[in-house]
Amino acid sequence: MVRRFDATATVLLPLTIDLSPNPGSYSSSHTPSPLFDRVLVGALGDDYVYMRFWHGLKATVAPECITAYNDLKLSKKHKYVIFKLSDNFSEIVVEEASDNKDWDTFREKLINATSKSKSGTVGKGPRYAVYDFEYSLSSGDGVRNKITFIAWSPDDAGIQPKMIYASSKEALKRSLTGIATELQANDPDDIEYDTILKTVSKGLAG
Secondary structure, X not given: OOOOEEEOOOOEEEOOOOEEOXXXXXXOOOOOOOOEEEEEEEEEOOEEEEEEEEHHHOOEEOHHHHHHHHHHHOOOOOOXXXXXXXXXXXXXXXXXXXXXXXXXXXXXXXXXXXXXXXXXXXXXXXXXXXXXXXXXXXXXXXXXXXXXXXXXXXXOOOHHHHHHXXXXXXXXXXXXXXXXXXXXXXXHHHHOHHHHXXXXXXXXXX
């Protein structure tokens, strides 16, 4: 049975099934509350699965995140920046900013990322990242750059970290102006270079 989870700061409470035929529709036996956000977290066949998040789970964005992002966007000092939640889940911070152009190195850092739940359990961890893609057009019309936001949330990550990362994502995105593309990745195959480049370039890369 698929269940939606309602979350408080420390407790997960299984509620009724919440499946909708499309992201625009929503029906629930629970009265909507301004204290909760509804976030799309997956799909089951043709239905979409949602979770509701308490506003108290949202993390704030550390100033260093904006500084590192601007160094990537304006100064081209970095090729990518990886962000994570602090150990107490209260703040989004910079985990690494690098000028390394090797995609596989960046990809492995996401795949090997870990996160600790509030109970102390360590497992696979979600991350946010921005990557400055540069590619040549197959038409020969020059080179393009697109700053891409990647929300990495592996399927085998813990439920609690995934929930908090999902509910805090918009706060980080709003702080980073100039993002051209956003991608959600849940599996190592989702972050293969050719796969992402095709999406980012809309198939126009040569």
